[in-house]
Amino acid sequence: MMEAAVQTGPGEMEVAMVPIPEPREGQVRVKLEGCGICASNLTPWEGPEWMTFPGEPGNLGHEGWGVIDAVGDGVTGVQVGQRVAALSSRGYAEYDIADAAAVVPLPAALNGLDFPGEPFGCAFNIFRRSDIRAGQTVAIVGIGFLGAILTRLATDAGARVIAISRRPYSLEVARDHGAAEVIPMEDHHAIIEQVKTLTDGRFCDRVIEAVGKQWPLDLAGELVAERGKLIIAGYHQDGPRNVNMWLWNWRGIDVVNAHERDPQVYAQGIRDAIAAITEGRLDPKPLLTHRFPLSRLGEALDAARDRPDGFLKAVVTL
Structure with a gap:
Protein backbone atom coordinates (compact mmCIF):
# COMPACT_ATOMS: atom_id res chain seq x y z
CA MET A 1 0.00 0.00 0.00
CA GLY A 117 11.33 17.75 -15.21
CA GLU A 118 8.07 18.38 -17.06
CA PRO A 119 7.90 22.17 -16.49
CA PHE A 120 11.63 22.56 -17.15
CA GLY A 121 11.15 20.71 -20.42
CA CYS A 122 8.10 22.81 -21.20
CA ALA A 123 10.13 26.01 -20.81
CA PHE A 124 12.90 24.82 -23.10
CA ASN A 125 10.42 23.64 -25.74
CA ILE A 126 8.61 26.99 -25.64
CA PHE A 127 11.93 28.75 -26.09
CA ARG A 128 12.72 26.59 -29.11
CA ARG A 129 9.31 27.27 -30.64
CA SER A 130 9.75 31.01 -30.03
CA ASP A 131 12.65 31.28 -32.51
CA ILE A 132 14.41 33.95 -30.47
CA ARG A 133 17.62 35.32 -31.93
CA ALA A 134 20.35 37.81 -31.04
CA GLY A 135 19.38 41.42 -31.57
CA GLN A 136 15.63 40.90 -31.19
CA THR A 137 13.43 42.64 -28.65
CA VAL A 138 11.34 40.15 -26.68
CA ALA A 139 8.48 41.00 -24.33
CA ILE A 140 7.48 38.40 -21.76
CA VAL A 141 4.07 38.96 -20.20
CA GLY A 142 3.92 37.17 -16.84
CA ILE A 143 7.03 36.32 -14.83
CA GLY A 144 6.71 33.19 -12.76
CA PHE A 145 8.70 29.97 -12.98
CA LEU A 146 8.20 29.76 -16.74
CA GLY A 147 8.67 33.45 -17.47
CA ALA A 148 11.88 33.58 -15.41
CA ILE A 149 13.44 30.71 -17.35
CA LEU A 150 12.42 32.23 -20.68
CA THR A 151 13.91 35.55 -19.61
CA ARG A 152 17.22 33.84 -18.88
CA LEU A 153 17.23 31.87 -22.13
CA ALA A 154 16.26 34.83 -24.29
CA THR A 155 18.86 37.07 -22.66
CA ASP A 156 21.57 34.46 -23.11
CA ALA A 157 20.57 34.19 -26.78
CA GLY A 158 21.39 37.88 -27.19
CA ALA A 159 17.85 39.29 -27.14
CA ARG A 160 16.73 42.36 -25.24
CA VAL A 161 14.00 41.30 -22.82
CA ILE A 162 11.19 43.52 -21.59
CA ALA A 163 9.54 41.77 -18.64
CA ILE A 164 5.95 42.67 -17.72
CA SER A 165 4.40 41.28 -14.55
CA ARG A 166 1.99 42.10 -11.76
CA ARG A 167 4.09 41.51 -8.66
CA PRO A 168 7.14 43.55 -7.63
CA TYR A 169 8.82 40.28 -6.61
CA SER A 170 8.36 38.90 -10.13
CA LEU A 171 9.98 41.98 -11.62
CA GLU A 172 12.96 41.51 -9.30
CA VAL A 173 13.23 37.91 -10.48
CA ALA A 174 13.12 39.10 -14.09
CA ARG A 175 15.99 41.52 -13.43
CA ASP A 176 17.98 38.75 -11.78
CA HIS A 177 17.45 36.60 -14.88
CA GLY A 178 18.67 39.26 -17.28
CA ALA A 179 15.70 41.45 -18.23
CA ALA A 180 16.84 44.75 -19.70
CA GLU A 181 13.56 46.50 -18.81
CA VAL A 182 10.76 45.70 -16.36
CA ILE A 183 7.23 47.13 -16.41
CA PRO A 184 4.55 46.68 -13.73
CA MET A 185 1.43 45.08 -15.18
CA GLU A 186 -1.02 47.73 -14.04
CA ASP A 187 -2.44 49.92 -16.81
CA HIS A 188 -3.09 48.38 -20.22
CA HIS A 189 -2.62 51.48 -22.35
CA ALA A 190 0.29 52.81 -20.28
CA ILE A 191 2.17 49.54 -20.84
CA ILE A 192 1.58 49.73 -24.59
CA GLU A 193 2.88 53.31 -24.69
CA GLN A 194 5.92 52.43 -22.59
CA VAL A 195 6.85 49.50 -24.84
CA LYS A 196 6.26 51.67 -27.89
CA THR A 197 8.68 54.24 -26.48
CA LEU A 198 11.28 51.62 -25.54
CA THR A 199 11.20 50.20 -29.08
CA ASP A 200 11.07 53.52 -30.99
CA GLY A 201 7.56 52.69 -32.16
CA ARG A 202 8.41 49.26 -33.60
CA PHE A 203 7.13 47.10 -30.74
CA CYS A 204 8.59 43.62 -30.19
CA ASP A 205 9.90 40.93 -32.52
CA ARG A 206 8.65 38.26 -30.14
CA VAL A 207 6.05 38.45 -27.39
CA ILE A 208 5.52 35.51 -25.03
CA GLU A 209 2.23 35.42 -23.11
CA ALA A 210 2.87 33.31 -20.00
CA VAL A 211 -0.20 33.95 -17.83
CA GLY A 212 -3.16 32.14 -19.37
CA LYS A 213 -5.80 34.86 -18.90
CA GLN A 214 -7.74 37.11 -21.29
CA TRP A 215 -6.20 40.46 -20.38
CA PRO A 216 -2.55 39.32 -20.68
CA LEU A 217 -3.43 37.78 -24.04
CA ASP A 218 -5.00 41.06 -25.18
CA LEU A 219 -1.96 42.98 -23.99
CA ALA A 220 0.51 40.60 -25.59
CA GLY A 221 -1.15 40.93 -28.98
CA GLU A 222 -0.82 44.72 -28.82
CA LEU A 223 2.93 44.49 -28.23
CA VAL A 224 3.88 42.43 -31.28
CA ALA A 225 5.68 44.22 -34.11
CA GLU A 226 4.61 43.89 -37.72
CA ARG A 227 5.52 40.38 -38.95
CA GLY A 228 6.55 39.46 -35.41
CA LYS A 229 5.54 36.37 -33.46
CA LEU A 230 3.09 35.99 -30.59
CA ILE A 231 3.89 32.88 -28.55
CA ILE A 232 1.12 31.51 -26.35
CA ALA A 233 2.81 29.89 -23.36
CA GLY A 234 0.03 30.50 -20.83
CA TYR A 235 -2.34 27.62 -20.25
CA HIS A 236 -5.83 28.83 -21.23
CA GLN A 237 -8.24 26.30 -19.77
CA ASP A 238 -11.00 28.29 -18.12
CA GLY A 239 -13.05 29.03 -21.24
CA PRO A 240 -12.87 30.45 -24.78
CA ARG A 241 -10.84 33.55 -25.59
CA ASN A 242 -11.58 36.55 -27.78
CA VAL A 243 -8.74 37.86 -29.92
CA ASN A 244 -8.23 41.09 -31.83
CA MET A 245 -8.07 39.49 -35.25
CA TRP A 246 -8.16 42.89 -36.95
CA LEU A 247 -4.88 43.81 -35.25
CA TRP A 248 -3.28 40.40 -35.69
CA ASN A 249 -4.22 40.37 -39.37
CA TRP A 250 -3.15 43.97 -40.03
CA ARG A 251 0.28 43.43 -38.51
CA GLY A 252 0.71 40.06 -40.21
CA ILE A 253 1.86 38.35 -37.04
CA ASP A 254 2.52 34.64 -36.57
CA VAL A 255 0.80 33.01 -33.60
CA VAL A 256 2.47 29.99 -31.99
CA ASN A 257 0.68 27.79 -29.47
CA ALA A 258 3.83 26.52 -27.84
CA HIS A 259 2.63 23.68 -25.62
CA GLU A 260 3.84 20.29 -26.78
CA ARG A 261 1.87 17.08 -26.61
CA ASP A 262 4.35 14.57 -28.03
CA PRO A 263 6.08 12.78 -25.10
CA GLN A 264 9.29 12.48 -27.11
CA VAL A 265 9.42 16.21 -27.71
CA TYR A 266 8.73 16.78 -24.02
CA ALA A 267 11.54 14.38 -23.13
CA GLN A 268 13.96 16.25 -25.38
CA GLY A 269 13.04 19.49 -23.66
CA ILE A 270 13.84 17.88 -20.32
CA ARG A 271 17.21 16.71 -21.65
CA ASP A 272 17.92 20.26 -22.86
CA ALA A 273 17.07 21.59 -19.39
CA ILE A 274 19.33 19.03 -17.73
CA ALA A 275 22.19 20.09 -19.98
CA ALA A 276 21.66 23.78 -19.20
CA ILE A 277 21.59 23.14 -15.45
CA THR A 278 24.57 20.80 -15.33
CA GLU A 279 26.59 23.22 -17.47
CA GLY A 280 25.76 26.11 -15.12
CA ARG A 281 23.67 28.08 -17.61
CA LEU A 282 20.55 27.89 -15.43
CA ASP A 283 20.24 27.67 -11.65
CA PRO A 284 17.08 25.79 -10.64
CA LYS A 285 17.25 26.51 -6.93
CA PRO A 286 15.81 30.08 -6.93
CA LEU A 287 12.95 28.93 -9.16
Missing part, protein backbone atom coordinates in the same frame (compact mmCIF):
# COMPACT_ATOMS: atom_id res chain seq x y z
CA MET A 2 1.04 3.60 -0.54
CA GLU A 3 -0.05 7.11 0.35
CA ALA A 4 -1.80 9.07 -2.40
CA ALA A 5 -3.63 12.38 -2.43
CA VAL A 6 -7.32 12.19 -3.32
CA GLN A 7 -9.43 15.26 -4.10
CA THR A 8 -12.69 14.80 -2.25
CA GLY A 9 -14.44 18.01 -3.29
CA PRO A 10 -13.85 21.59 -4.44
CA GLY A 11 -10.74 22.76 -2.62
CA GLU A 12 -10.64 19.62 -0.50
CA MET A 13 -7.82 17.08 -0.45
CA GLU A 14 -7.13 13.99 1.67
CA VAL A 15 -4.31 11.46 1.81
CA ALA A 16 -5.50 7.87 1.47
CA MET A 17 -3.86 4.44 1.53
CA VAL A 18 -4.25 2.75 -1.86
CA PRO A 19 -2.61 -0.22 -3.62
CA ILE A 20 0.81 0.35 -5.15
CA PRO A 21 0.40 0.22 -8.97
CA GLU A 22 2.20 -2.42 -11.05
CA PRO A 23 3.95 -1.59 -14.34
CA ARG A 24 2.66 -3.25 -17.50
CA GLU A 25 4.60 -4.06 -20.64
CA GLY A 26 6.75 -1.12 -21.68
CA GLN A 27 6.17 0.72 -18.41
CA VAL A 28 8.23 1.55 -15.33
CA ARG A 29 7.22 2.30 -11.76
CA VAL A 30 8.83 5.31 -10.10
CA LYS A 31 9.18 5.68 -6.34
CA LEU A 32 8.61 9.40 -6.28
CA GLU A 33 10.72 11.89 -4.39
CA GLY A 34 8.44 14.79 -5.27
CA CYS A 35 6.12 16.40 -7.77
CA GLY A 36 5.72 19.97 -8.92
CA ILE A 37 2.50 21.97 -8.69
CA CYS A 38 1.26 23.14 -12.09
CA ALA A 39 -1.09 26.05 -12.81
CA SER A 40 -3.18 23.61 -14.86
CA ASN A 41 -4.16 22.00 -11.53
CA LEU A 42 -5.95 25.11 -10.33
CA THR A 43 -9.17 24.82 -12.30
CA PRO A 44 -9.73 21.19 -11.17
CA TRP A 45 -8.79 22.26 -7.64
CA GLU A 46 -11.70 24.71 -7.70
CA GLY A 47 -14.04 21.79 -8.47
CA PRO A 48 -15.90 22.83 -11.64
CA GLU A 49 -19.24 21.25 -12.48
CA TRP A 50 -17.76 18.72 -14.88
CA MET A 51 -15.65 17.08 -12.15
CA THR A 52 -16.76 14.11 -10.05
CA PHE A 53 -15.52 13.25 -6.58
CA PRO A 54 -13.59 11.55 -5.16
CA GLY A 55 -10.94 11.86 -7.84
CA GLU A 56 -8.42 9.21 -8.84
CA PRO A 57 -5.60 8.74 -6.30
CA GLY A 58 -2.59 10.87 -7.19
CA ASN A 59 -4.50 12.53 -10.02
CA LEU A 60 -3.27 15.79 -11.61
CA GLY A 61 0.34 15.30 -10.52
CA HIS A 62 2.40 15.28 -13.72
CA GLU A 63 5.71 16.85 -12.69
CA GLY A 64 7.22 13.98 -10.74
CA TRP A 65 10.76 12.76 -10.24
CA GLY A 66 12.21 9.84 -8.31
CA VAL A 67 13.85 6.44 -8.67
CA ILE A 68 12.71 3.54 -10.85
CA ASP A 69 11.92 0.61 -8.56
CA ALA A 70 10.22 -1.80 -10.99
CA VAL A 71 10.00 -2.34 -14.75
CA GLY A 72 7.50 -4.14 -16.94
CA ASP A 73 8.20 -6.62 -19.73
CA GLY A 74 10.07 -5.35 -22.74
CA VAL A 75 11.59 -2.30 -21.09
CA THR A 76 14.99 -1.28 -22.43
CA GLY A 77 17.11 1.82 -22.01
CA VAL A 78 16.30 2.39 -18.35
CA GLN A 79 16.61 0.17 -15.30
CA VAL A 80 15.77 -0.25 -11.65
CA GLY A 81 17.72 2.15 -9.46
CA GLN A 82 17.94 4.99 -11.97
CA ARG A 83 16.87 8.43 -10.83
CA VAL A 84 14.56 9.95 -13.44
CA ALA A 85 12.15 12.73 -14.27
CA ALA A 86 8.83 11.18 -15.25
CA LEU A 87 6.05 12.24 -17.60
CA SER A 88 3.13 10.62 -15.82
CA SER A 89 -0.30 11.65 -14.59
CA ARG A 90 -0.80 10.54 -10.98
CA GLY A 91 2.28 11.91 -9.31
CA TYR A 92 0.67 13.14 -6.09
CA ALA A 93 1.46 9.77 -4.57
CA GLU A 94 4.38 7.72 -3.33
CA TYR A 95 4.55 5.75 -6.59
CA ASP A 96 3.46 6.35 -10.17
CA ILE A 97 3.59 4.51 -13.50
CA ALA A 98 5.08 5.94 -16.70
CA ASP A 99 5.92 4.62 -20.13
CA ALA A 100 9.60 3.75 -20.31
CA ALA A 101 9.98 6.20 -23.20
CA ALA A 102 8.52 8.96 -21.04
CA VAL A 103 11.18 8.99 -18.32
CA VAL A 104 14.47 10.85 -18.57
CA PRO A 105 17.48 9.72 -16.52
CA LEU A 106 18.94 12.37 -14.23
CA PRO A 107 22.72 12.66 -13.94
CA ALA A 108 24.56 12.38 -10.64
CA ALA A 109 25.21 16.13 -10.78
CA LEU A 110 21.52 16.64 -9.93
CA ASN A 111 21.50 14.29 -6.94
CA GLY A 112 19.81 15.91 -3.97
CA LEU A 113 18.09 18.57 -6.09
CA ASP A 114 14.34 18.76 -6.59
CA PHE A 115 13.76 18.29 -10.30
CA PRO A 116 10.21 18.58 -11.69
CA LEU A 288 11.54 26.34 -6.72
CA THR A 289 10.54 28.62 -3.88
CA HIS A 290 8.06 26.58 -1.79
CA ARG A 291 8.14 22.97 -0.56
CA PHE A 292 5.28 21.09 1.09
CA PRO A 293 4.82 17.49 2.26
CA LEU A 294 2.13 15.48 0.47
CA SER A 295 -0.15 15.90 3.48
CA ARG A 296 -0.23 19.65 2.75
CA LEU A 297 -0.94 19.39 -0.97
CA GLY A 298 -4.03 21.57 -0.55
CA GLU A 299 -1.89 24.35 0.89
CA ALA A 300 0.54 23.98 -2.00
CA LEU A 301 -2.30 24.36 -4.50
CA ASP A 302 -3.62 27.39 -2.65
CA ALA A 303 -0.14 28.96 -2.78
CA ALA A 304 0.04 28.35 -6.54
CA ARG A 305 -3.32 30.09 -6.86
CA ASP A 306 -2.71 33.00 -4.46
CA ARG A 307 0.99 33.51 -5.27
CA PRO A 308 2.16 34.98 -1.95
CA ASP A 309 5.18 37.27 -1.92
CA GLY A 310 8.30 35.35 -2.83
CA PHE A 311 6.41 32.61 -4.68
CA LEU A 312 7.43 31.22 -8.07
CA LYS A 313 6.76 27.51 -7.92
CA ALA A 314 5.82 24.92 -5.30
CA VAL A 315 6.71 21.25 -5.08
CA VAL A 316 5.40 18.52 -2.84
CA THR A 317 7.92 16.10 -1.42
CA LEU A 318 7.44 12.44 -0.53
